[in-house]
Amino acid sequence: MKENPSILQQIASFLLRTSQPAASHVLRVAEPPRIRKAIAIGVHGLFPAPYLRPMIGQPTGTSLRFAGLCADAIRRWADAHGCGDCEIEKVALEGEGRIGDRVDNLWKLLLNWIDHIRRADLVMLASHSQGVPVSVMLLDKLLAMGVVAAEAKVGVCAMAGVALGPFPDYRSSILMGSAAELWEFGDRRSGIARRFEGALRRILDHGARVTFIGSIDDQLVPMESAVYSPASHPYIYRAVFIDGRVHAPDFIAHLVGFALKLRNLGVSDHGLIRELSVPLAGSLYSGEGHSRLYYDAAVYDLAVAHALETSSTPAPVPCRFPPDLPPPVADAAAAANNPYVLPWIMRGVLEEAFVKTALGAETDELLRQFDDWRPATKALKDVKYRLEAVRSKL
Template identity: 40%
Template sequence: MNLALQDYLKIHDVELESEDITLIPLEGEGKVLDRVEILYQNLINSKKWRNALHEADLVLVATHSQGTPTSTILTARLIQEGILRVGETDPKMQRVGILAMAGISHGPFPFLKGNLIVRWFEAEAAQELFEFMDSETEISQRFREALRIVLKSGIRFTAVASLEDQVVPLYSAVMTAIHHPSIVRAVYIDGASYQDDFLTNLISFSLRLRNSGMDDHGVLVHLSEVVAGSIYGEGHSTIYEEREVYMLAIRALLEPPASLTSEMARSEPILHPFRAKQHLNPFYLPWGMRGVMDELKALGVGVLNEEMERLKKLYDDWNPATKGMKEIKFRLEPVRSKL
């Protein structure tokens, strides 16, 4: 994040001295609330860190996986205690942004629950992550309340999924059940895996819909499992090695769209209930796509309708190789004439 910030500032002919940036690497293992307490104590017990955080003009939080609910709850606590200054009446109001990479906001893939590797690896903390699959559990409620505080405070939240993540579904990393104009959603695709095909563009298009304030009608949920990476892969980790992911969060914070008014940025988030399912109904995907197309047609959004036309051509040219992707193409066959 530090390197990305310096790169961003150089683009704008700004160069900071090393003492102008304070790095606060918070570390601590365990379950989410245990980690929150450890990180909080580490922070406030350092006078240098605490003062730097309180006096900063710009605060950037970079977090990964389980760190997403952990950092969100910690940030909400810092807001409530006045350590972060985000009130509109504060003459030194800070700009604050959170970057959540492969965040486990709606839990891991449901099929991992009985996986021996997961059960063995950090058993207690790992098992807690499955509680995020249900928005009604106690830890999910704590996370959602923290999200409400953070988003209502005007903090910009950038949620980036990893396309071939073997642990966190796409829908979980981009917080599909949470609606707020201050959330920016994106997907990281490793260069070796990138293909400019129908599926990649459909995912990108669905994220653009969400960033425009529209609904993707469950499309992201129903595409998540088919793009899951191998349990032995590295998709869950490679995301935090890509500097452009950090640059996106910085741009999202410092270059907000003109349409994002202060009132919108501090509005109440919509927190839909969510419960991950082990098996999804295959008929939902074509209906979801139909819902997207009907909404676009009704709204008459020119740019997005043009993108739908491009998707139609990509669909015709798409020749998926894997069983899962062939199934996706088959499910979308009934709506191809509407694409």
């Protein structure tokens, strides 16, 4: 997010006005809106079957937890911006099943809150994992029915979402029903993937702000999937969650943050997040990255700030996707065997004009961290070996 241009810059832009390219990112507004009524809606993810819980863990991410933490973030924002009298409603949408069934069933529950939604100045949805596509589709229905006021702010806090499915290597014939359905997101031609993509396009067209947040050591969902890398739109904001109690801020953490910063500014990461997704995977049996992020208040604060403190684009901007998406992230085993892919991607990132002109200090810091980096896993040691080829560029 950038600050708004100064008055002088705006006058110069007006006087020297030419046909401008579409906005690639939003700006931070100088005067955020006042909110009097807000509603926080929580949508939980997939509750794993008992036989999967030794690997995935017990279901702790309830809709009530998400709605409560999201409401707390709204309260903090309101108190800090002179809206202490803001009324906040919490809605927990509980219900399991396949995504289409959940959308239908949770929609019936949501109808009980239609009057509250109509009167709200801010509508926030907080969701996790399988709940991310569910929440986007529910919001699409709300907007299509005209339930949300035209001037209301709308935001989605999408945590570790399965936008491109879980790691393909974990797919198994023992997984059935709602669990097996998640891997269908890896094929953009599948019905559920097309439905999600269409719903996302429409809510962005309406002006909803979507914050995709991935966990750096997620054991189930690749970073590329959690931040929905293929989609490009100014109203999408991407962030990485790093638990400081578990991970020291090292080179790889800053590299991921650097790549996401570029995406947030409308600059290509040349597929860097995709290439790093497999080496970043946490342990399937001992990892907690997939669930740890939804306990952190800063995750919800970021999504609320994105919804309330960003400007609108001067003209409508469509959500863009690459014409031909590559296969899902870890089908990339063939590419992973090619040691030249990662350095070639990194070279492309460093050759970006914006990186050269505006981010010189950050690339210098990356170089210092690269020299000090001592990766612990074989996959990350391989990443360091491959990046040695572009060390001079750093």
